[in-house]
Amino acid sequence: MSSRTRGVYAISVAAEMASMQIQNLRVYERRGLVDPDRTPGGSRLYSAADVERLVRIRDLLAQGLNLAGIAEVLRLEADNARLREQVRRLRDRD
Template identity: 75%
Template sequence: MAERTRGVFAISVAAEMVAMQIQNLRVYERRGLVDPDRTAGGTRLYSPADIERLHRIRELLAEGLNLAGIAQVLRLEDRVRRLEGEVDRLRGRRTP
């Protein structure tokens, strides 16, 4: 899991990977939609998980959502993932 969340891609590479403008990635960060790592010098580094999230943002934009709607959808999707993990964890504790 750590490899998936470790920032490795510079903003120019991330933008190319998701076919977006660099300026858009900066806007998404300011809006809290994505949170790339930063080097000591302040360079943004995007992780594979960040790239997946940017792809999801692009999908939601294509569906006609605005950035506020996308933020809400991403929050809810994150919550569902956390809750599903908790359910799986609790089920693993049970003995049949």
């Protein structure tokens, strides 16, 4: 696990970093938009990547998308990144 994906921020810190309310982070987790790490006691720990994703969610909400639309955009962006990486590896192999 890289330092970018390791959960280190408590929910209150992550919410502040993303300029959101704590309740929103809980909703986004329930909707599957973000998946923070958990401590053995069950507290959420957000990574830098999670905070970046929360900022992306915030920006998409500001553009008028609903949570279902945001889920689809995030899925498509992840697919696009995965395919770009495959293409890069194939080009490097030649």
